[in-house]
Amino acid sequence: MKTGRIIKSLSGVYRVDVQGKMYDTKPRGLFRKNKFSPIVGDVVDFDVENKIEGYIQHVHERKNELKRPPVSNIDHLIIVMSAVEPDFSTQLLDRFLVIAHSYHLRPQILITKKDLATSEIQQNIQQQLATYADIGYQIQFIGKDSDIDAIFNEWGEGLAVLSGQSGVGKSTLLNHYFPELQLETQHISKSLNRGRHTTRHVELFERSNGFIADTPGFSALDFDHIQKNEVKEYFIDINEFGELCKFRDCNHINEPKCNVKEQLAQGNLAQFRYDHYVQLFNEISNRKERY
Ligand SMILES: Nc1nc2c(ncn2[C@@H]2O[C@H](COP(=O)(O)OP(=O)(O)OP(=O)(O)O)[C@@H](O)[C@H]2O)c(=O)[nH]1
Ligand SMILES: [Mg+2]
Ligand SMILES: [Zn+2]
Known part of the structure; x- marks a missing residue:
């Protein structure tokens, strides 16, 4: 055996x-x-x-498990988004973060294609990323010429999983780190390639202090396993402020003496984070239960 x-x-x-x-x-x-x-x-x-x-x-x-794509025993979930092509979006990032926290994973944020973004776009993104750094997320913003070894080494030991939309550059990153790998990446012009996923299966590769996984990109996120009252826990800044709300089960929508809304008014909670929370809360509240 x-x-x-x-x-x-x-x-x-x-x-x-x-x-x-x-x-x-x-x-x-x-x-x-x-x-x-x-x-x-x-x-x-x-x-x-x-x-x-x-x-x-x-x-x-299993110590933990991501359902889509199926991978287990994850030590670091690296949420990969690009600065452009496709454009960076805090709304999408917040949704990825919610999914990660719902599986009790520790997410980190990696933004790619810095070299393709104008300095104005770069500044804009840096500003938005500052909010996430304040919340406590580890963040990397990289481009074609970044030192890939250093990036990989910043992730701690164990299994790091790259996860994110199709076309953000997950396989490209692995190819830079393991030049002999030659994973398939998107090469056809984007307009011809719309909606195509280049990577089709999950695979682990050995790195100096563990493994790294390439995964297929996805186009739709699945919140079916999350109840509306749980969403607030997965916005970790809101969750922390929520500890001082008058009602223990406060959803921070219209409740009186809500510390989350208080902190929002004082500028200690980013408006866009709160908006994304309310959006997702409403979406899940309006979801038709399937029998
Ligand atoms: N200029 C530039 N192009 C990049 C960068 N990262 C990725 N690309 C390009 O983006 C395209 C998509 O990259 P992939 O590595 O195939 O993306 P993926 O995330 O693996 O996509 P799926 O396998 O479909 O999930 C390729 O044409 C890459 O060459 C970057 O940092 N800078
Ligand atoms: Mg790929
Ligand atoms: Zn509240």
Whole structure:
């Protein structure tokens, strides 16, 4: 029996990394019966069948799990957004952050394509990013000529997962760090390529102090697992101010003696953060429950 980490899953075959040695494994039949599938990131015990193949016997308990794309045991979720093409948006960023916090992940923010942005756009983005730095998020703003090694080293040990919209440059970043990798990146002109996702599966790559995962970009975010009363917890600045509201279950909408609205009026909470919170709260409140 050996123990390793699933780094890739393709058509029912899981590639397991055991200290740099790869095995192609399949799950035992009992997984299928229990409707349980291993996912990339899982630590598994497997029987070795021959030098390169084996059967998964056991999946270790996951410390956390992202549903879309499926990855487990994440130490750092790197939310990747571009300055332009597609344009940076705090509304989208806030939504990514909510998803990350809803899975109890620790997100960091990475903005790419600085080199493509005018200095005016760069300044604008820097200003908006200052709000996130105040909240406590770790932020990097990079372009084509940035020192990629330094960026990768700033993430702590363990598994760092790159996640974000299609076309923001996740695979490009990995290609710069691992020049031998040559992952497919978008090369056709954007107008022809609208809505295409270049990366189609999750894959882990070894870096100096852990792993890094490339993931497929997405176009729609899914809030189905979040209840309206939970949204406020996932805006961590609002959550903190909310501790001093008169009512413990205050949603910071129209309640009296609401510390969140008080801090907003005093300029201690960014208006756009509050607006995005109310928007998402309303969206989830109006959601039709499916039966
Ligand atoms: N100028 C410039 N171009 C970049 C930068 N990062 C990425 N690009 C370009 O942006 C395009 C999209 O990059 P990809 O790496 O394919 O994006 P992705 O996030 O992996 O996209 P999906 O796999 O679809 O999720 C490519 O044409 C890259 O060359 C950057 O920092 N500067
Ligand atoms: Mg990609
Ligand atoms: Zn309140």
